[in-house]
Amino acid sequence: MDYSIRELECFIAVAEELSFTRAAKRIHLAQPPLSRHIRTLEEKIGAALFSREARQVTLTSAGSLFYEEIRNVPRVLSRAGEAARRCALGETARLRLGFVSAVMNDELVETFRRYREQYSQVQVMLHDSPPQDQLKAIATGHLDGGFVGVAPSVKPAGIQWVAWHREPLLCFVPAGHALAAVKSLSLADLREESFIAVAHDSAPAFAAHIRELCKTAGFRPRVILESPRAQAVALMVAAGSGIALLPATLARLMEKSVHAIALKEKPQITHVFACRQGKGSQSLSDWLRMLRAPQKAG
Numbered sequence: 001m002d003y004s005i006r007e008l009e010c011f012i013a014v015a016e017e018l019s020f021t022r023a024a025k026r027i028h029l030a031q032p033p034l035s036r037h038i039r040t041l042e043e044k045i046g047a048a049l050f051s052r053e054a055r056q057v058t059l060t061s062a063g064s065l066f067y068e069e070i071r072n073v074p075r076v077l078s079r080a081g082e083a084a085r086r087c088a089l090g091e092t093a094r095l096r097l098g099f100v101s102a103v104m105n106d107e108l109v110e111t112f113r114r115y116r117e118q119y120s121q122v123q124v125m126l127h128d129s130p131p132q133d134q135l136k137a138i139a140t141g142h143l144d145g146g147f148v149g150v151a152p153s154v155k156p157a158g159i160q161w162v163a164w165h166r167e168p169l170l171c172f173v174p175a176g177h178a179l180a181a182v183k184s185l186s187l188a189d190l191r192e193e194s195f196i197a198v199a200h201d202s203a204p205a206f207a208a209h210i211r212e213l214c215k216t217a218g219f220r221p222r223v224i225l226e227s228p229r230a231q232a233v234a235l236m237v238a239a240g241s242g243i244a245l246l247p248a249t250l251a252r253l254m255e256k257s258v259h260a261i262a263l264k265e266k267p268q269i270t271h272v273f274a275c276r277q278g279k280g281s282q283s284l285s286d287w288l289r290m291l292r293a294p295q296k297a298g
Contacts, residue, residue: 003044008073010037011049015067018057093122095283098134098146100203102230103271105249107165108147115290122283130202130228135159138274144284145275150205160277164291167248169213169267170260174240177259184262187217194242195221202228206269210245213267234258 013023014034024031042049049063059067116124127134127143134146135156151161171190173179179189200207214221225241227233234250237243238257247269251260273291275284 003041004037005074005077007037007041007044008070010034011041012067012071012074014038014050014057015059015063015071018059020057093281093283094125095122095281095287096125096127096142096144097287098127098129098137098143098148100131100134100147100149100230101128102247102250103147103149103165105165105167111291115287118290119283119286122286131206132202132204135274138276141276144280145273145287147271148205148274149203149271150209150269151272151274152205153208158277160275162273162275162288162291163270164273165271166268167271169210169245169263169269170248170251171263172234172237172244172246172251172254172258172260174237174243174258176240177243179243179261180259182261184264186264187213187267188219190214190221190243191217191219193222194224196225196227196233196236196242196244197221197223198230198233199226199228203230206230209269213245213265217265 009027010023010029013027014020017023017026020031020034020038024034027034038049045062045066047062048060049066051058051060112124115122127137127146129137129146131146131148131150134143134148137143138146138159139156147164151163155161171179171185179185197210198206211221225236227236230246230250231253233244234246234254235257238254245263245267246260248260251258254260273288275288280288
């Protein structure tokens with residue numbers, strides 16, 4: 001079917017606004033030509049896409065199906081145009097990396113800066129997503145690699161793991177909490193507390209690590225709330241919903257909202273970078289070499 005981009009833009013606008021008036025305003029087009037584009041599109045498809053009754057616009061079954069299939073077309077075309085523009089400016093390669101906000105420390109930001117400085121022809125695309133989603137995207141080739149936090153105990157086949165950073169775990173408590181004035185404590189001191197945790201479905205390796213630490217200390221944490229994001233967990237602590245065991249990096253981001261207390265056991269986590277084994281581009285190889293460089297120099 002020979003659909004024009006303008007016809008698809010008009011259709012998507014009406015499908016999302018469910019109003020020809022609002023859709024016309026949204027895409028800066030008068031309503032009569034917008035209606036003509038929709039009629040032409042319906043004629044090309046051979047089906048009505050909208051039901052227009054009593055001044056109410058709704059998608060037909062055919063319209064709903066068509067919308068699901070083509071709603072991302074303008075975004076894909078926009079990305080393609082941007083990629084071509086960057087290529088014309090000298091960016092001839094792409095590196096798609098996943099990350100979780102909790103790992104974005106000064107060391108990693110500096111690594112990105114040095115990579116960009118040394119490999120200016122590479123367009124680095126960052127995607128903020130939970131570890132489990134990153135691993136799926138890496139396995140299917142939608143990501144070149146990702147900062148997944150703690151490595152899983154059972155590692156998927158075909159994945160390469162690069163340890164790049166170690167940091168302590170701290171106990172996060174809200175202001176006004178009975179433990180807020182304490183400088184250090186033992187994990188066993190937390191057995192009666194209500195925990196907020198990073199959801200197991202999003203970060204199973206990190207969640208399992210926390211459970212194991214508490215088990216070693218002689219108790220099972222009483223988890224009352226979960227979130228797929230460590231930053232959201234820290235925010236819930238700040239709101240007074242409970243306590244949490246989180247990486248020290250977050251303490252710097254939340255220093256005015258929570259108290260981060262050192263643990264006498266000095267537990268640590270090792271952050272890893274994951275990528276497919278033996279299937280990387282030159283851009284990924286250059287990135288891995290730079291990621292390892294601080295560890296070799298230290």
